[in-house]
Amino acid sequence: MESREDDLRSSYLRILDEYLTAQTERSLYNASLLSKAFVEQGIGPEEIVALHSEAIEKAGKGLSALERARSVSASFQFLLEVMITYGVRYKEYLDLKLSDATRAIEMQLEIDRIRAEESIRTQEQVLRSKEEFLSFVAHELRNPLTVVMGSIDYMLRGVGAGDPERQRKLLERTRESTEQLLRLINDLLSISQMDFTGQTLNVQLVELDDLVHSAILEADAAAREKGIELAMHPPHRTEKVFGDRNWLLIMLGNLLSNAIKYTPEGGQVRIETANLGRRVKIDVIDTGMGVAPELLPHIFEKFYRVKGGPTPFVQGTGLGLPLVKRIAERHGGDVSVKSTQGEGSVFTVLLPLAE
Amino acid sequence: MSSIEGKTVLIADDHPGIADLVVMVLEDEGVTVETASDGYEALEKARSLHPDLMFLDIMMPGIDGWEVASQLLADDETADIPIVFLTARARTEEQLRGWEMPIFDYLTKPFVLEELLEKACSILSADRPEMHELREQTRKQKLRRLLGLDRQQ
Numbered sequence: 142m143e144s145r146e147d148d149l150r151s152s153y154l155r156i157l158d159e160y161l162t163a164q165t166e167r168s169l170y171n172a173s174l175l176s177k178a179f180v181e182q183g184i185g186p187e188e189i190v191a192l193h194s195e196a197i198e199k200a201g202k203g204l205s206a207l208e209r210a211r212s213v214s215a216s217f218q219f220l221l222e223v224m225i226t227y228g229v230r231y232k233e234y235l236d237l238k239l240s241d242a243t244r245a246i247e248m249q250l251e252i253d254r255i256r257a258e259e260s261i262r263t264q265e266q267v268l269r270s271k272e273e274f275l276s277f278v279a280h281e282l283r284n285p286l287t288v289v290m291g292s293i294d295y296m297l298r299g300v301g302a303g304d305p306e307r308q309r310k311l312l313e314r315t316r317e318s319t320e321q322l323l324r325l326i327n328d329l330l331s332i333s334q335m336d337f338t339g340q341t342l343n344v345q346l347v348e349l350d351d352l353v354h355s356a357i358l359e360a361d362a363a364a365r366e367k368g369i370e371l372a373m374h375p376p377h378r379t380e381k382v383f384g385d386r387n388w389l390l391i392m393l394g395n396l397l398s399n400a401i402k403y404t405p406e407g408g409q410v411r412i413e414t415a416n417l418g419r420r421v422k423i424d425v426i427d428t429g430m431g432v433a434p435e436l437l438p439h440i441f442e443k444f445y446r447v448k449g450g451p452t453p454f455v456q457g458t459g460l461g462l463p464l465v466k467r468i469a470e471r472h473g474g475d476v477s478v479k480s481t482q483g484e485g486s487v488f489t490v491l492l493p494l495a496e
Numbered sequence: 497m498s499s500i501e502g503k504t505v506l507i508a509d510d511h512p513g514i515a516d517l518v519v520m521v522l523e524d525e526g527v528t529v530e531t532a533s534d535g536y537e538a539l540e541k542a543r544s545l546h547p548d549l550m551f552l553d554i555m556m557p558g559i560d561g562w563e564v565a566s567q568l569l570a571d572d573e574t575a576d577i578p579i580v581f582l583t584a585r586a587r588t589e590e591q592l593r594g595w596e597m598p599i600f601d602y603l604t605k606p607f608v609l610e611e612l613l614e615k616a617c618s619i620l621s622a623d624r625p626e627m628h629e630l631r632e633q634t635r636k637q638k639l640r641r642l643l644g645l646d647r648q649q
């Protein structure tokens with residue numbers, strides 16, 4: 142920067158010298174160009190005047206009084222020209238700075254506006270998904286309620302209600318429907334607890350062996366009812382994980398009951414575990430109907446089944462797998478699925494190993 | 497009531513408990529009831545049986561009730577089958593969407609069994625010329641109620 146300023150100074154002296162010698166228009170034009178450079182370089186008018194006085198003093202040395210007076214007068218003409226141009230340039234310069242500043246402010250306002258809009262959009266999205274969730278809950282309540290109310294209505298009407306066959310069927314349906322309502326309420330409660338990060342987990346050291354065996358024990362009755370063989374492989378493990386035993390049991394229980402639900406009678410459901418070093422892998426493997434490929438990417442979404450997924454009617458709440466995912470995530474793990482239609486599915490849970 | 501004996505009703509609903517109820521209450525009145533548990537079966541049975549009335553669920557696997565209804569209504573062979581939606585989709589905008597079609601009614605779950613039976617009887621016992629009048633009456637009444645409810649909210 143220093144040298145640029147020095148350059149400008151020496152240019153000024155050179156042009157002034159030219160002017161004093163020949164007093165051409167070209168020198169004045171060059172002086173006005175130089176003014177622009179002074180403005181841009183931040184050299185102020187007082188500096189120019191000082192530079193000018195110094196130059197005149199130097200140039201006047203050795204001249205007669207008359208010559209000196211002529212030289213000073215000519216140099217004032219030059220200085221005036223420089224100062225006028227300087228003023229014009231300085232105004233332009235200020236305008237430019239001002240419009241830059243205005244632009245910066247406008248841009249900031251635009252950014253603020255976009256940010257505000259984005260935040261509103263996010264809030265609307267949250268609201269919409271909450272509303273959608275509630276509407277699905279309402280929908281899921283309506284079907285079992287219809288069966289309960291309809292069955293009671295039918296028996297009260299008395300026309301065909303004397304038929305013990307029908308009575309039994311309606312009572313069974315009513316029973317199933319109330320169980321479905323109970324499941325829905327339990328799952329809703331669980332998933333809202335898991336979604337709510339304020340819900341603390343009762344974390345302790347959990348033995349994998351004990352966890353898996355307990356889950357299998359709980360699912361045993363449902364499996365036996367369908368003649369499904371439940372197994373763990375390898376039969377014993379020594380690894381431990383940190384976690385809330387109850388929630389982990391709910392997670393495995395959901396995966397097992399799902400596997401049993403979608404596996405035909407006489408099929409197989411087994412849990413395979415593996416130590417991956419820092420994590421433990423729990424595979425729940427079934428020989429069921431498998432998951433349609435178009436459904437796979439959505440299988441962990443709440444109420445996807447209800448949203449019109451191409452699944453046939455199966456008793457379920459549409460919240461089981463989303464709950465499994467939330468529990469796994471809350472434990473620093475994850476769940477994924479692989480499936481071949483007609484052959485079966487593998488749900489894989491990864492949990493961090495306790496040292 | 498005797499005029500509805502021997503008529504055929506098709507109930508399309510993937511929830512077996514609900515289909516069972518409709519079957520029981522209509523069979524008691526001497527009506528033949530057929531069931532379909534998904535959209536494709538609903539279309540197929542509507543075409544082959546040409547029922548005198550069809551109860552149609554909306555959220556079904558395969559193709560949904562909206563699509564089943566519009567396909568049946570677009571086909572001259574099946575356009576005259578009276579359709580009554582029987583659905584858990586109870587929101588006003590959904591009901592209004594239903595009424596955009598020439599349907600005979602839009603019943604929301606949970607429904608009162610007696611009302612469903614009355615609805616079936618009135619449609620099954622109507623003569624062909626009375627059908628149109630019956631449909632328009634219900635439509636006007638339901639739309640008025642739906643829009644009136646909206647104003648109260």
